[in-house]
């Protein structure tokens with residue numbers, strides 16, 4: 001009887017969780033669409049009504065162009081800042097006018113926001129990021145692509161976004177959530193000279209890495225949403241992620257050009273379009289015999305504690321790079337238990353997720369992900385990641401770090417060590433205005 005009740009409760013939780021997530025996704029998508037439509041309408045209205053002022057417009061344009069050119073020459077040597085999105089994230093040009101980084105890319109031409117696919121693995125994202133900056137066709141590497149069953153070569157960037165990138169022209173990187181790990185993997189690849197035809201790459205190509213709620217040690221969210229704690233590359237047969245898996249496969253298979261231009265999971269190199277694999281290929285993917293979810297080459301396994309440990313084994317903190325880390329949380333302790341820090345002024349979905357994560361317990365019948373694992377260490381969270389995971393890379397080995405109260409205390413700046421700043425917020429949410 002108790003077992004039956006537990007299953008019923010679990011199914012209800014799954015149902016509620018799925019509905020709320022779907023609604024949230026729909027909300028973001030329709031916000032983007034509405035924003036775009038209203039922009040198109042505005043432009044159309046503007047054109048229809050103000051034909052007479054074209055001249056003035058033209059002069060204005062020239063003036064702006066000159067002003068931009070002038071600023072460009074004076075700050076030419078400033079390194080670009082590359083903002084790297086996390087899971088379900090998107091870069092400039094995706095989801096219409098919506099900005100993942102709250103419009104930071106509008107502030108300066110040197111702020112770059114690549115689109116690395118919203119569910120692709122950390123490894124694939126790092127490869128893509130390199131070619132996004134340098135230009136050329138994305139080369140995922142022969143060994144990796146064979147092992148994970150995708151094409152070795154991906155899309156082509158006709159024009160790199162910073163082709164002069166090298167040791168003398170290094171870059172500042174800012175990574176959110178999984179994006180922070182992507183940049184670390186890229187820096188390691190640069191140090192390992194892992195890009196064919198680029199023999200001179202080194203860790204010094206990266207001037208600084210700033211992590212916003214970085215996913216350094218993985219997150220228990222992955223298990224909550226369906227990854228198996230005992231077999232972290234695979235998911236449970238019934239879970240939120242299964243819906244996500246089916247949706248992604250069908251989305252990619254349908255391959256509707258305007259929709260994919262609008263939002264892309266980033267799995268083009270897996271050839272899941274109906275044009276390439278036909279109906280039998282679709283069945284194969286759905287049954288779990290092919291595609292990213294079958295080989296485990298997608299983001300969720302990389303975000304489990306075990307997956308992160310495996311990545312971290314190969315990643316160094318380099319002596320000449322500056323590292324900053326902003327760790328966030330939306331939980332607090334009441335009567336000895338961790339709960340969401342507020343009910344008001346917090347999006348309901350975020351509230352549910354923070355609560356779920358603060359209550360998650362590692363299944364006692366499964367061996368813990370590492371020696372010394374304690375549930376209580378992993379209860380503080382921001383709805384997506386555990387705070388313990390965000391400060392700096394820890395497992396399996398401790399990287400140098402120092403906690404600072406405020407940005408200003410970072411002076412004088414010191415390279416080769418993670419400077420950690422803790423905040424009581426959640427960054428993962430485009431928090432919509434609440435109904436009043």
Ligand SMILES: *[C@@H]1O[C@H](CO)[C@@H](O)[C@H](O)[C@H]1NC(C)=O
Pocket residue numbers: 149150151269270271276
């Ligand atoms: C995907 O399709 C391209 C050509 O369309 C082909 O070159 C490539 O080998 C295919 N990759 C896989 C993994 O089937």
Ligand SMILES: *[C@@H]1O[C@H](CO)[C@@H](O)[C@H](O)[C@H]1NC(C)=O
Pocket residue numbers: 216217370387388389390391392393394395
């Ligand atoms: C990662 O896990 C380790 C356990 O080995 C823990 O000590 C550490 O605090 C965690 N990392 C971060 C960044 O907090």
